[in-house]
Amino acid sequence: MPSQDLKKRAERAREKPASFGPDLDLSVYDPHPRELPKTSLTSLSKEEQRALLEAGIDPLETNRSGSYLQMNRSVVFCQTRAEGLEILSTEEALKRYDWLESQYWWKALEVDEDKYTSFVELNWQRGYFIRALPGVRILRPVQACLFLAEERVAQAVHNIIIVEPGAELHVVTGCLVSPALKSGLHIGVSEFYVKRGGRLSFTMIHNWGEEVAVRPRTATIVEEGGIFLSNYICLRPVKSLQMYPTTYLKGEGSIAIYNNLLLAMPGSSLDVGGRVFLEASGSRAEVRTRAITKGGDIWTRGHLIGMAPNVRAHLECQGLILSPSGLIKAIPELEGRVPDVQLSHEASIGKIAKEEIEYLMTRGLTYEEARAIIVRGFMRIRGEALPQELQRLIEEAVKASTKYLL
Amino acid sequence: MLLQIRDLTVEVAGRDVLHDVNLDIGPGEIHALFGPNGAGKTSLFMAIIGLEDYKVRKGRILFKGKDLSGMPVYERVKLGIGLFFQRPPAIRGLKLRQLLEICCREKVDIDKLVFELAMADFLDRDVNYGFSGGEVRRAELLQILALQPDLALLDEPESGVDLENIALVGRGINRLLERGMPCKDRETRAQRSAIIISHTGYILDYVDADKGHVLYNGTIVCSEEPRKILETIRKYGYEECMRCLRRT
Numbered sequence: 001m002p003s004q005d006l007k008k009r010a011e012r013a014r015e016k017p018a019s020f021g022p023d024l025d026l027s028v029y030d031p032h033p034r035e036l037p038k039t040s041l042t043s044l045s046k047e048e049q050r051a052l053l054e055a056g057i058d059p060l061e062t063n064r065s066g067s068y069l070q071m072n073r074s075v076v077f078c079q080t081r082a083e084g085l086e087i088l089s090t091e092e093a094l095k096r097y098d099w100l101e102s103q104y105w106w107k108a109l110e111v112d113e114d115k116y117t118s119f120v121e122l123n124w125q126r127g128y129f130i131r132a133l134p135g136v137r138i139l140r141p142v143q144a145c146l147f148l149a150e151e152r153v154a155q156a157v158h159n160i161i162i163v164e165p166g167a168e169l170h171v172v173t174g175c176l177v178s179p180a181l182k183s184g185l186h187i188g189v190s191e192f193y194v195k196r197g198g199r200l201s202f203t204m205i206h207n208w209g210e211e212v213a214v215r216p217r218t219a220t221i222v223e224e225g226g227i228f229l230s231n232y233i234c235l236r237p238v239k240s241l242q243m244y245p246t247t248y249l250k251g252e253g254s255i256a257i258y259n260n261l262l263l264a265m266p267g268s269s270l271d272v273g274g275r276v277f278l279e280a281s282g283s284r285a286e287v288r289t290r291a292i293t294k295g296g297d298i299w300t301r302g303h304l305i306g307m308a309p310n311v312r313a314h315l316e317c318q319g320l321i322l323s324p325s326g327l328i329k330a331i332p333e334l335e336g337r338v339p340d341v342q343l344s345h346e347a348s349i350g351k352i353a354k355e356e357i358e359y360l361m362t363r364g365l366t367y368e369e370a371r372a373i374i375v376r377g378f379m380r381i382r383g384e385a386l387p388q389e390l391q392r393l394i395e396e397a398v399k400a401s402t403k404y405l406l
Numbered sequence: 407m408l409l410q411i412r413d414l415t416v417e418v419a420g421r422d423v424l425h426d427v428n429l430d431i432g433p434g435e436i437h438a439l440f441g442p443n444g445a446g447k448t449s450l451f452m453a454i455i456g457l458e459d460y461k462v463r464k465g466r467i468l469f470k471g472k473d474l475s476g477m478p479v480y481e482r483v484k485l486g487i488g489l490f491f492q493r494p495p496a497i498r499g500l501k502l503r504q505l506l507e508i509c510c511r512e513k514v515d516i517d518k519l520v521f522e523l524a525m526a527d528f529l530d531r532d533v534n535y536g537f538s539g540g541e542v543r544r545a546e547l548l549q550i551l552a553l554q555p556d557l558a559l560l561d562e563p564e565s566g567v568d569l570e571n572i573a574l575v576g577r578g579i580n581r582l583l584e585r586g587m588p589c590k591d592r593e594t595r596a597q598r599s600a601i602i603i604s605h606t607g608y609i610l611d612y613v614d615a616d617k618g619h620v621l622y623n624g625t626i627v628c629s630e631e632p633r634k635i636l637e638t639i640r641k642y643g644y645e646e647c648m649r650c651l652r653r654t
Contacts, residue, residue, distance in 0.1 A: 355495045356495045359494055361478075362488075363483065363509045364480050
C-alpha cells in the first residue's frame, strides 16, 4: 500500500494550485460516496448504456478484449477476455504485485505536482490497472469507463497501464456522467509505461456535463523503440477542464503522438496541452490539436523539449471559430537543448473559409450541408494505423457528438 | 436555347466586372471564351453558377427557360449547371471519393471513371490537398464527369498542366460532351453544352468548339469561329483584337 512518505508530500501540496487553468474549490465535492454494488454492463439503464456507447464503451463488449467500469469510487464491473491481458482495479493490483508500488506508483508523476495530484493520493478511490504481458499483441480494444453516477461526487482515481516489452495494447477510456446528472469532479491520475518495443494506443473520450470539473493528470514513459499514441476527444459541454499530459521518450527511437480534438460550448473552459520530453536519440513526437469553439474558451498548449541528438518533433494546432463569441488561444513552446534537434510548429485559427463552402455548394449541397461537411472533415482524427475497430469507434464517438455541434 | 444571357451587368465588391453581356448557348454547343487576364471570364462563370459575391446588377440569365435570379447555387447545379474550377480550394478531412459521391448522387460508376482517368491513388486523399496542378485538373474533371451537367463551365482546364495531362483532360472533356457517361442505370444523351475558358487554346486541339468569343474589359467584344480567334490572338495578341474592333 502507498507509503507514508507519499501521504506527507501530498498533505504539503493540498493547497498548491496548478500551473494552468482556473483554481477549483475541491471542498464542495464529496470524495467519500457510498459503495455501489457490482453489476453487469447490460443491466445498466437504457439511457446509461446509450451514454456509454457514445463514449466508446460497448455494453455488449463486441470486439473488446476486456472491460473495466468504475462508478464513483466503486468497481462495478471488471472482466478480461484475452490471454496475456490483465485488468484489475489498482487496489487489487497493489495487493497482488509488490513491485507495482516500488516501480510504477507515482513514478511518472509527482504526487505533490499540484492540489489535484495531492487530492487523488489523499482521497484515492481505486482506478484501473491494465497490463499486456511481454510479446502479447492485443488488437481488440480494452474499454475502461470512469462514470460519475451521483450529484457532486468527487472521483479521484489512480490508473496504471503497463505495456510489457514487445506487447501491443489499445485502450479506450470513456469518461462520463450519468445522463441525469449535472455537477461533479473527476480527477484521474494516470501513469503509463510502454516498455522496449511496446506499443500503446490510448483513446480517451470525455462526455462530461455542464457543471463538471475535470483535472486529469497523465504521464507516460516510453522505452527504446516503443510507441505511444494518444487520442483525446472532448466534444461535449464541460465546465472546466485542464490537462497537460506529458510523455518522456526515454528510449532510443521511441515515438509519441498526441491527437486532441476539442469543442468548447458556451460556458465551457478547456485548457488542454501535450508535452513531450525527447530524451533519447532518434526519438520523435507530434502533438496535433483541432479546436472548435461555439462560444466557450479553449487554450491549447504544446511543449516539445529536444534533449538528445537526432530528434524530430512537430506541434500543430488548427482552430475553428463557429460563433461570434468564444476564444481559442494556441500557445506552442519549442525547446531545444542540444544542437542536433529538429522542432517545428504551425498554428492557424479562423472561421470556415467561404470559398470552401461555395466550392461544395457548386457540387449540389446547400449552405448548411456544405458547412457541416467541412466541420466534420475538420474533426477527422488522422489514423496512425489504428486497428479497424478502434478507428470505427472513434468515428462513431465523433459522429455522436456532431449533433451538438451543427 | 439552353442558356440565354441578356444585358448582364455584374458587380463584385462595388465594381462592375461585366457589362451588358449577351450570350446564347444551344443544346450540344461548345463555346470557347477567350480574353486577357482580368477581362471577366471567371466572373461570368461565377455569376452563372450564382456565387454570393457576384451580384447581378442588371439583365438576366435564363437556363432551360428559367430565370436564375435569386436561385441558390445548389438549385442551379441540380438544374444542370456544372463548374470546373480553375483554382479550387483544398478541403481538409474530406476525401475525393466522398466528394465524388456527393457530386454523382449514385448515378455514375465512380470506379470506372477513376480507372479511366488514372486517379485511383487520389480517391482517399483530402480534396486538392497537396495536389499538383495536373492532379487538381483531373480531380475537377472527375467531379464534373460525376455531376453530368447539361452545361459545363470549364475554367481553364489546361492551365498549369503538362502536355500529357492536357491530352488526358481533353479526352475527359470529350467524353463528357460527346460520348455519354458510364452510367449504372442508364445511358445519358450526348447533348451536353459547354463554355470553355482557355488562355492558351491548347485544349481546343482536343475539343472542337463551335463558337468563340472574346471577352474584354467585361464585355463580349467579338464572336467568331474559334480557330480564327485563336489564330489572331496567337499571332498578334489581344491588341490586334482591339485594332480589329476599332476597324469595324
